[in-house]
Amino acid sequence: xxxxxxxxxxxxxxxxxxxxxxxxxxxxxxxxxxxxxxxxxxxxxxxxxxxxxxxxxxxxxxxxxxxxxxxxxxxxxxxxxxxxxxxxxxxxxxxxxxxxxxxxxxxxxxxxxxxxxxxxxxxxxxxxxxxxxxxxxxxxxxxxxxxxxxxxxxxxxxxxxxxxxxxxxxxxxxxxxxxxxxxxxxxxxxxxxxxxxxxxxxxxxxxxxxxxxxxxxxxxxxxxxxxxxxxxxxxxxxxxxxxxxxxxxxxxxxxxxxxxxxxxxxxxxxxxxxxxxxxxxxxxxxxxxxxxxxxxxxxxxxxxxxxxxxxxxxxxxxxxxxxxxxxxxxxxxxxxxxxxxxxxxxxxxxxxxxxxxxxxxxxxxxxxxxxx
Numbered sequence: 001x002x003x004x005x006x007x008x009x010x011x012x013x014x015x016x017x018x019x020x021x022x023x024x025x026x027x028x029x030x031x032x033x034x035x036x037x038x039x040x041x042x043x044x045x046x047x048x049x050x051x052x053x054x055x056x057x058x059x060x061x062x063x064x065x066x067x068x069x070x071x072x073x074x075x076x077x078x079x080x081x082x083x084x085x086x087x088x089x090x091x092x093x094x095x096x097x098x099x100x101x102x103x104x105x106x107x108x109x110x111x112x113x114x115x116x117x118x119x120x121x122x123x124x125x126x127x128x129x130x131x132x133x134x135x136x137x138x139x140x141x142x143x144x145x146x147x148x149x150x151x152x153x154x155x156x157x158x159x160x161x162x163x164x165x166x167x168x169x170x171x172x173x174x175x176x177x178x179x180x181x182x183x184x185x186x187x188x189x190x191x192x193x194x195x196x197x198x199x200x201x202x203x204x205x206x207x208x209x210x211x212x213x214x215x216x217x218x219x220x221x222x223x224x225x226x227x228x229x230x231x232x233x234x235x236x237x238x239x240x241x242x243x244x245x246x247x248x249x250x251x252x253x254x255x256x257x258x259x260x261x262x263x264x265x266x267x268x269x270x271x272x273x274x275x276x277x278x279x280x281x282x283x284x285x286x287x288x289x290x291x292x293x294x295x296x297x298x299x300x301x302x303x304x305x306x307x308x309x310x311x312x313x314x315x316x317x318x319x320x321x322x323x324x325x326x327x328x329x330x331x332x333x334x335x336x337x338x339x340x341x342x343x344x345x346x347x348x349x350x351x352x353x354x355x356x357x358x359x360x361x362x363x364x365x366x367x368x369x370x371x372x
Contacts, residue, residue: 009266009301009333012356018289019331021268022346024361026353028264029058030248033065035261036245039230043067047090047222049243050077052340054365055083055349058246058338065343071222071241072365075102079372080365082110087227091117091221092179092241094124094144094152104135105372116140118179120154125166132172141167142176145207149184150201156207163216168216168261177220180204181241182228190258197224197231227256249339250299263335265343267298268350269316271330278323280306282332285314289334290341 009025037043043066050059051073059070059081069088075344081089095103107115119141120126134138141329143164146153154160168175182200182278187193201223223237224232229242232347238366244252247265269284280303295308298316305321320326336342343349348360362372 009263009300010355011268011352014268014331015359017268017350017357019268019270020284022343022349022363023265023266023268024053024055024058024247025266026057026061026351028262030061030065032246032248032261033062033067034308036229036242037065037067038107039233040240043232045233045239047071047088047239047241048150048246049225049241050081050365052243052343054079054343054363055079055328055361056364059084059086059184060150062246069239069297071243074365074368075099075106075372076282076367076370077365078103078106078115079370082113082115083364083370086113089116090142090174090176091115091180092144092181093117094119095128096124097162100128100131102372103139104131104137107137109372114140116142116176118142118144118152118169120144120146120152120163121167122163125163125170127138129170129172138172138174139289140174140176142179145178145180145204147180147204148180149182151293152184153179153181156203160207160209162333164211164218165214165216166256170287175217175219177218177222178204178208180221180223181225182223183225185228186255188257190254190256193227197228199233201235226252226259230259247340247343249337250335251293251337252334265336265339266301267334267336267342269332269334271326271328271332272315273328274323274326275317278319279309280320280323281320282316282318282328283314284316284332284334284343285312287313288342288345289336290318290338290345292341293338297337298334299337301335303332327356 047069049071065272070081070086071090144153226242226244248261269282273281306318310317344366350357
């Protein structure tokens with residue numbers, strides 16, 4: 001991880017913070033926003049994903065720097081962003097079941113925010129059109145393109161073109177453009193990552209040309225996540241939706257040396273026991289840090305050379321290079337390997353400004369429902 005100020009993470013009044021705790025560093029978040037804009041070339045090209053932080057105050061920081069469009073995964077995230085003042089919110093999850101009516105409820109509750117959603121199925125497109133007619137409104141839909149991740153979307157080509165035409169021609173619907181997420185591209189080598197990204201985006205480029213030749217406008221294309229963010233930034237007219245870049249984490253920091261962002265979220269834990277020689281027990285259990293991946297799930301900042309020996313609901317057992325340097329009650333700072341699901345485990349984050357905890361921010365969109 002590229003870090004300046006060796007002990008930037010230390011908190012002068014850490015004794016006031018119960019552990020385990022999630023802490024945010026707004027100055028570093030703002031620096032990441034500035035770096036995102038520098039990569040994009042213009043704040044207007046950015047549509048950052050809010051799923052990483054789920055926090056209204058971070059949306060407001062982005063608005064302060066001229067970012068006006070946002071992407072989200074849940075109705076709650078969309079509501080959080082709108083409540084923070086976001087003028088434009090894209091739901092990057094096809095609305096099915098109750099989510100469809102909740103999307104229209106968002107439109108009614110936040111008339112100052114323009115909402116849209118991705119789709120990839122004919123039945124869903126037609127159902128949304130009927131629901132919009134019943135609600136006396138319109139819906140803006142983006143066609144979700146599967147460029148190789150095989151999670152959602154439709155492969156670029158004739159069938160995708162047919163669905164896009166259906167959106168464009170159906171009453172009560174407006175075609176927003178194409179949504180292309182390539183979260184499966186994880187090549188650490190920048191050249192190899194760019195080559196794969198360009199190769200898999202080529203059919204999308206061809207499809208866009210086909211649509212335009214057929215007289216179908218493609219107002220916008222939203223592409224990529226954090227690893228492919230700088231690659232798509234080279235494509236004229238493509239909007240960019242990184243998310244992890246706002247807070248960063250140990251996993252991306254280790255995997256993508258070419259991406260220069262600062263860790264801006266840290267976990268605070270404490271040594272609670274020394275159960276055996278050479279061992280420490282911390283209070284950062286699986287309930288406190290994302291645990292969907294193999295160990296290590298946490299990268300220490302002030303404990304040297306640890307090996308994780310066990311991880312349970314409330315406890316993290318580590319074997320550091322020198323356990324004698326640590327005693328029960330000592331504070332341990334660590335960077336999650338995967339920050340997005342880690343944030344979702346906390347109701348609030350302590351805010352660290354000038355080396356001190358100055359308050360808390362609500363992780364409002366960690367819930368599936370806020371009010372709608």
